[in-house]
Amino acid sequence: MEVLRQLRGFYQAKLNFLVLSIVCLAAATGLGLVYPMLLRRLIDDVIRQGKYGEVLWIAITAVSVVAVKALLQFLHGFFGGRLGNYLAYRLRNACYEKLQFLSFRYYDTAKTGDLMSRLTGDLEAIRNFVGFGFAQLLNLVLMVTFGGLVMFSIHWQLTLITLITIPFLAAVALKFEARIHPAFQEMRKALSSLTTAVQENVTGVRTVKSFAREPYEVEKFSHRNEQYKDNQIFAATLWSKFFPVMELLASISVAVLLSVGGTLVIRGQLTLGELVAFFSLIWFIIGPMWGLGFHINNYTQSKASGERVLEILNQPIDVQDSEHAVELVHDEVQGDVQFDHVTFSYGNKMPAVVDIDFKAPPGTVIGFLGGTGSGKSTIIQLLMRAYNVNHGYIRLDGRDIREISVHSLRSQIATVFQETFLFSSSIRNNIAYGMTNVSMEEIVRAAQLAKAHDFIMELPDGYDTVVGERGMGLSGGQKQRIAIARALLKNPKILILDDATSAVDMETEQEIQSGFQEVMRGRTTFIIAHRISSLRHADEILVLNEGRVVQRGKHEDLIEVPGPYQDVYRIQYADHLARSAHREGGAEA
Template identity: 35%
Template sequence: MKKDDIKSGNIIDTSVLRRLYKFVKPYQGRFYFLVFLTLALAVLAPARPFVIQKAIDNPIAQGDFQGLINMTLILVGLLVMQAIVQYGHTYLSGWLGQYIIRDIRIKLYRHLLNLRLKFFDKTPIGRLVTRNVSDVETLSDVFSQGLAAMIGDILQILFILGMMFAMSWKLTLVSLATLPLLFLSTYIFKEKVKVAFNQVRNAVSNLNSFVQEHVTGMSIVQIFTAEKREYEEFKKINMEHKKANIRSVLYYSIYFPVAEVIQATGIGLLVWYGAKGVVNEVETGITLGMLIAFILYIQMFFRPIRLIADRFNTLQMGIVSSSRILNLLDNKENIPNSGDYAPEKVKGDISFKNVEFAYNEEDVVLKNISFDVKEGQSVALVGATGAGKSSIINLLSRFYDIQKGEITLDGKDLKDYDLYALRQNIGVVLQDVFLFSDTILYNITLGNPDISLKEVKAAAELVGARKFIERLPGGYDYNVMERGATLSVGQRQLISFVRAMVYNPKIIVLDEATSSVDTETEEMIQNAIEKMMKGRTSIVIAHRLSTIQEADKIIVLDKGEIKETGTHQELLEKGGFYHQLHNMQYKEMS
């Protein structure tokens, strides 16, 4: 399994921030209001120590009880205002973050839906799950507790500094004497935690990929008694995750006590120097109220500096996640839906003309493929594994695009068709039937509200699946569980037939639909296939040559090239590739 390697993000990556702002645009009114609330908080918090200083130096020092009541009311008013603004700021930043990540997640999933199969062939599913779930969730922290909070912290620091220097520049310099130590420790903490967070994200991505792949392939693991080896491998990956998390916890456990000591030292210096100043108030101009206000300011000043390091790492990881999400959105491995031809029904005339195709540049899968299928004809593709049979049907549905040649349907190039209109006219039944963990009805309609239960029952009746479906508990509402685990292979295959037929397609493609079932089930499925093919253009891939003897045309493929074409009898008389395949299967059966 290829491991995911995540590198640190640059917090001032303007290209990423600019693209993220596009997701903010639909909510820019609320965003600007959030900025206003951030400014308000930055002003309100430093105002409290100033009011306390005035209360101590004036009404308290002078014994003015009414003045003290007035100052108390002002202080209570400030606290109420700050609580209201803090509530609005917290709620709005969280609201904004959730709506933005909702939009990003929807856009990302829609993008995944339109990527070509080639992309999924080479990308671990667990990694895509990480992108769509974990990375997007990390990105939400940027909006809910990262960017706005960090800006607010910086503004608050600036306002506090302004108030402190306005009161006494001497006390300010004494108070901030330990600040270089805090900056140094904060920088070291930021760098260490950044590395640890990167390692945590790597481990999470690798865990997701490993678990998803091995749970999906659990039958293989158990068949080959690989449980112990896989368990040990999982323990290694999980150990990496644990170590990375413990490292980050270690850095936090060291940094915050150190920051507290530095802050306490700064307050100690302030009290030592300020107390002398209060004694000599006439000479120094330092009052008791000013000293108390400075103690409060220092506590307010050091707190956001400590938090900024944490928020900085949150932002960095958000930028990392953003880059990964944007890179996925930038992936152009999608089939361009450039055509606009969308007939309600097609006739079913198919033509391949000098088609060449390769999944990658090195390995050409199909070489100079040319054949025609007329409306209503049945054509069978036979050949050894890897001959290119499945590639042909993938090209017909435009899951992949060809490098050379032309494929036409009813005389019109496939690229001229609207992609969805094209695929709706082609019913595909694959050998490996995939069923979702849902009802039979959902697995047939895939949630399409335009398909009625009556149409589903008619399609089930056509292929001979209605009886077995209605015998199940709940009938069409029976939950087949993940991948159809509660159904037999033959039952799953019949459901896939109903799924293909419910759209009443003009073209039917059957990819080795009977290769993995027993003889009795094969006979039942073969009857269903005959009904499905009636009056439709059909392309059949089969290993069992006995199932395609009645085909109008048989195309024999070998190493991506057409070797022979003809009917079953014609090809037997030629004594070529098909004759050899037929004899080999006959020997196996005898």
């Protein structure tokens, strides 16, 4: 019950629903004891003594009991359902909220399919147990207790003899729970793995098909599906062993009752009505014991699910606001950025950036050039405080960014990533993402600056055209231009272009760059690019290699100095340089 104790805060406010649900179920259970007593009276006092006039009153009593019991069971379901849904609602919101604020470090290893499984299947298992399973498990105890007391009141010696198998039933059930819980944990993991495989396949279907890897994906899914099947079979095997043992022990109790009880009736030490009542009461006890496995099943599932949900809720947040974090005022932010000997590594790996030191005064443009893994994107992520630096400082307007609230810091920054993500909504909403007080004129203006307006107007519904995360037929360049418009509309103090024009052609890039000249004015801009053309107008270019700055300066200076920048320039402009050399040679001739 430790898991339920940890989740108590989510259903504490509606604990009265749990109490009412249990009370109604207990009352309904108590009324169930009326039936055996009515049978006893019917046989001993009515049939055997010929008082047939009481049959009508017994029938009316039975019908009344049925009606009241039905009402109580309805109320049990009503209150239990309200409690379970309230808990699931709050847990779902809490998990989703926690996922929003978990640090980038968590998402470096998290799997989408696994998270989806936790927010759906696992929450459903918790809802069912808290709403109904817990009350049913408690009701089992009440039924055994109530039934045993009534049987004791009739004939305590026969009760002891008949219920001799109950401890063995309980022992088998507890042993079963100890084995089935790990099985359900593995089953949940296997289901998460299966869900992840489907999610990744659907998301990356273009990659799968372009590489003709459909057979590989089928085999991968089949392997995970087989693991899930094996876990299901293992659990089913445990169940197949559990039920026969429970049925054997229950049958022994019934056999003992009939043999011993029948002998007592023959000897006149027990009435026939009492034996019939006893027979009804034994099932009142054994029936729930049979269902003990089902209730344990629900409990173990909810326990395994609760542990997986608590993993999310208890996940530490690496990047948090300090106790005295400052809220920035947009109009007062200048955009003066400084990296002061910054070093950072992901976990225990080699440092991703080492001793990065530069200043970006307000309105300047800083460019980053380097190969894959050189640390370009890491610098930007550190500026956004996706991670905390290991050594050194990052300052905004002279203040350590760790002293600024995370939300306030990021609200001053707009980023266009290399990999464009569009939400399943209209183009209008994608450009104005998260912004409420924005006019259509401002959206159109941002789209025009990003050179996206013309192709948007050619779409069937213009800005109201609905797209999805994979673009719904939009080209890579079109999606990237929508993302650029989204960043420009935010009117940030700091603009980050993470290879933002990689998916557009050279002509479109030049058009967008010309639009950027106006947008960059007065804003501090950081450009990550592989094309020299995107960096040549930067106030300073930092050339990175293995996390270190190996060259820095303006474009005009760097192309004159032997080094990585000049090498990249010569490769990208080889044809242009060859034509220039040819023209110079012809002129000399």
